[in-house]
Amino acid sequence: MTMRGLYFEEFEVGAHYRHGLTRTVTEMDNVLFTSLTMNVQPLHLDEEFSKSTVHGQRILNSLFTVALIGAFHVPELTMGTTLGNLGYDKIKFPNPVFHGDTLRGETTILDKRESRSRTDSGxxxxxxxGLNQRDQVVVEMTRVGLMAKRPANGAES
Structure with missing residues (x-):
């Protein structure tokens, strides 16, 4: 049996999912992601500099947080049924993420509509x-996705 996400028709506006995946983020995650993306911000890389900031220590690269929280839903909701992201909007970081924090994610379906240009998707x-181990929100974001409709021939992956 192949695991798959939901087809467009299966999404219900207002449905809320608390995802089972969690991940403790590490210094390695932060340094590797920050280095790979050539982000030289000392808040992520320089412990001595970061001691003098409002955080008192290095904070995790916020784009890593977006990527991680944005992936927690995949096994449950979009595995093999997404055709691509159309955009991200309203990304907020109410609380910082530090090395050693354990993150989890929740997703709510805000809206849906048929595609105006494609008959196979919506x-x-x-x-x-995204929340940390203290249930503090560390990221809030809205994402728009192009989702496959159920195959017309009844063959589901």
Whole structure:
């Protein structure tokens, strides 16, 4: 049996999912992601500099947080049924993420509509929320995804 996400028709506006995946983020995650993306911000790389900031220590690269929280929903909701992201909007970081924090994600289906240009897909608006081990929100974002419709021939992956 192949695991798959939901087809467009299966998404219900207002449905809320608390994803089972969690991940403790590490210094290695932060340094590797920050280095790979050539982000030289000392808040992510320089412990001595970061001691003098409002955080008192290095903080995790916020784009890593977006990528991680934006992936927690995949096994449950979009594995093999997404045709691509159409955009991200309203990304907020209410609390910083530090090395050693354990993150989890929740998703709410905000809206959906048929595609106006494609008969095989529809558009779904997702709200993804990331929380740390203290249940503090560390990221809130809205994502728009192009989702496959159920195959007309009844063959499901």
């Amino acid at each position: 558009i779904v608006w997702f709200e993804h929320i």
